[in-house]
Amino acid sequence: xxxxxxxxxxxxxxxxxLPLVLGRFHVSLLTEIIVFAMFGVSYNLLxxxxxxxxxxxxxxxxxxxxTTAVALNHIAGLNFFAVVALATGTxxxxxxxxxxxxLRQKGASFALLTLAFNALFNAMAIKFTFIxxxxxxxxxxxxxxxxxxxxxxxxxxxxxxxxxxxxxxxAILLSWYFTSTAMGxxxxxxxxxxxxxxxxxxxxxxxxxxxxxxxxxLAGLAGSFYALFFSFVSVDAISITMxxxxxxxxFVGGSGRFAGPILGAFVYIYLQNFLSDITDRxxxxxxxxxIVMVIFVPGGLSKLIEDVFRWVKARWKGTTAEAEGET
Amino acid sequence: MSILELVDVRKxxxxxxxxxxxxxxxxxxxxxxxIGPNGAGKTTLFNVITGKHPASAGTIMFKGHNIARYSxxxxxxxxxxxxxxxxNAFFGxxxxxxxxxxxxxxxxxxxxxxxxxxxxxxxxxxxWQILRRVGLADSASIPARELSYGxxxxxxxxxxxxxxxxxxLLDEPTAGMTREETAEAVEIISRVTEGRTxxxxxxxxxxxxxxxxxxxxxxxxxxxxxxxxxxxxxxxxVKDAYLGSD
Numbered sequence: 001x002x003x004x005x006x007x008x009x010x011x012x013x014x015x016x017x018l019p020l021v022l023g024r025f026h027v028s029l030l031t032e033i034i035v036f037a038m039f040g041v042s043y044n045l046l047x048x049x050x051x052x053x054x055x056x057x058x059x060x061x062x063x064x065x066x067t068t069a070v071a072l073n074h075i076a077g078l079n080f081f082a083v084v085a086l087a088t089g090t091x092x093x094x095x096x097x098x099x100x101x102x103l104r105q106k107g108a109s110f111a112l113l114t115l116a117f118n119a120l121f122n123a124m125a126i127k128f129t130f131i132x133x134x135x136x137x138x139x140x141x142x143x144x145x146x147x148x149x150x151x152x153x154x155x156x157x158x159x160x161x162x163x164x165x166x167x168x169x170x171a172i173l174l175s176w177y178f179t180s181t182a183m184g185x186x187x188x189x190x191x192x193x194x195x196x197x198x199x200x201x202x203x204x205x206x207x208x209x210x211x212x213x214x215x216x217x218l219a220g221l222a223g224s225f226y227a228l229f230f231s232f233v234s235v236d237a238i239s240i241t242m243x244x245x246x247x248x249x250x251f252v253g254g255s256g257r258f259a260g261p262i263l264g265a266f267v268y269i270y271l272q273n274f275l276s277d278i279t280d281r282x283x284x285x286x287x288x289x290x291i292v293m294v295i296f297v298p299g300g301l302s303k304l305i306e307d308v309f310r311w312v313k314a315r316w317k318g319t320t321a322e323a324e325g326e327t
Numbered sequence: 328m329s330i331l332e333l334v335d336v337r338k339x340x341x342x343x344x345x346x347x348x349x350x351x352x353x354x355x356x357x358x359x360x361x362i363g364p365n366g367a368g369k370t371t372l373f374n375v376i377t378g379k380h381p382a383s384a385g386t387i388m389f390k391g392h393n394i395a396r397y398s399x400x401x402x403x404x405x406x407x408x409x410x411x412x413x414x415n416a417f418f419g420x421x422x423x424x425x426x427x428x429x430x431x432x433x434x435x436x437x438x439x440x441x442x443x444x445x446x447x448x449x450x451x452x453x454x455w456q457i458l459r460r461v462g463l464a465d466s467a468s469i470p471a472r473e474l475s476y477g478x479x480x481x482x483x484x485x486x487x488x489x490x491x492x493x494x495x496l497l498d499e500p501t502a503g504m505t506r507e508e509t510a511e512a513v514e515i516i517s518r519v520t521e522g523r524t525x526x527x528x529x530x531x532x533x534x535x536x537x538x539x540x541x542x543x544x545x546x547x548x549x550x551x552x553x554x555x556x557x558x559x560x561x562x563x564x565v566k567d568a569y570l571g572s573d
Contacts, residue, residue, distance in 0.1 A: 182439040189428050192417035198399040201432035
């Protein structure tokens with residue numbers, strides 16, 4: 001357990017030091033990775049932990065992004081933390097309302113209803129031009145962070161990386177902590193046997209609602225940073241394609257582990273960047289990779305790495321490990 | 328005093344009528360067996376009592392509450408628990424977690440964002456106690472799906488016990504067991520249901536007559552006879568309908 005905690009601390013230290021060695025371009029990519037890791041983590045709480053397949057997770061992401069952009073454009077002097085909180089809160093609230101409406105739907109009908117809601121929000125983003133500027137999108141200026149004793153100018157790439165790392169990194173760590181709480185465990189009960197938990201005094205409706213609102217809020221938080229990162233929001237943020245992106249991130253990384261989608265985001269962003277440099281048809285290759293992954297590596301990269309690690313370990317220890325394994 | 332009282336409980340699934348007006352009274356502290364041929368409506372009766380399916384009509388009084396419209400989890404919190412005819416655990420979780428799920432629910436630790444599922448010492452203690460009583464203490468860290476069939480049946484009983492219910496409904500707890508396993512299961516059941524009210528669905532007549540204070544015979548969605556085991560055993564209608572055909 002102590003050993004595991006070491007890895008987390010090590011990862012944070014490495015991430016804090018990376019801007020010292022990386023160029024601005026890679027720092028920027030890393031920021032994007034953190035944003036999508038947050039998005040993926042929120043989706044995996046829903047899918048991997050709760051076994052709720054949603055095709056509408058981008059509506060919360062997009063809602064967070066649009067709330068951020070609209071608020072910054074309309075409310076002068078809005079505090080950085082206030083806008084992030086507003087975006088997260090809006091997404092949480094909408095998650096709560098939609099969750100309430102589709103509470104009783106299971107499996108395919110749940111998935112299709114989330115897709116329908118996503119399409120609805122997407123259409124609103126395109127049509128409500130007076131607030132979203134439709135296909136033109138909305139640009140925004142990142143607000144400064146005023147901590148009282150010091151003001152941080154977030155327009156710098158490296159500074160914004162640190163801001164993202166601290167806030168989203170904390171949110172990811174809190175999500176990780178969440179999986180070990182009673183509520184986190186209750187979600188796993190729902191995944192394992194939704195019927196049985198009712199006869200042990202758990203309300204499946206409350207469990208689903210809390211999970212849907214929570215993951216919606218976390219996706220909204222990711223969306224808010226997405227808008228701040230690009231200083232721009234377009235309908236892409238709330239499109240079905242964005243839902244596909246988070247699905248890809250989660251499946252490529254693996255939904256069986258908490259760290260899966262973090263790894264998935266890393267691979268996705270770098271791959272997208274690499275492929276889009278080579279060819280305009282990068283989505284085609286991304287799709288191809290996705291298909292290969294789902295068919296041949298169903299547990300995702302995190303499972304693959306784990307298996308390889310275990311295999312190497314077993315080989316390393318040789319026969320002694322086998323003897324130990326049998327006892 | 329009766330802890331559970333059913334008055335004219337009916338259940339139909341669209342056209343199919345399964346329960347045709349059940350009247351049943353279960354005295355607190357007794358062991359009550361429900362027998363009857365396949366398709367008599369025994370499991371449906373359990374499902375209606377525990378809230379898996381809503382009753383189509385009738386009242387179900389439990390400890391003075393009409394629970395007929397209550398959700399399953401609300402009925403459980405009032406002190407009513409059940410096991411299932413087929414093994415129905417959290418198969419991916421270990422045995423300890425399976426039982427702890429009910430125990431922490433009883434302690435009100437269901438949806439906390441702060442505390443862990445085993446935050447209270449009482450939860451761990453109560454979980455271990457149940458595991459020992461159903462003979463699964465040595466298997467606590469094994470995933471439920473890797474248990475033997477007999478052990479999974481024991482886990483069913485352990486999970487039904489986990490919320491510390493006053494009334495416990497066991498749906499064929501010895502189904503598919505060998506004679507030795509059955510004897511052991513009966514002993515476990517009589518031990519763990521001490522001080523509780525038990526309603527049990529059972530096919531094995533040895534189990535029924537060694538365990539039950541009252542036997543109710545269900546046939547075709549109605550109560551045929553209800554009374555002490557000897558009385559039921561002597562009843563000609565029961566012989567015709569059920570025991571004779573054995």
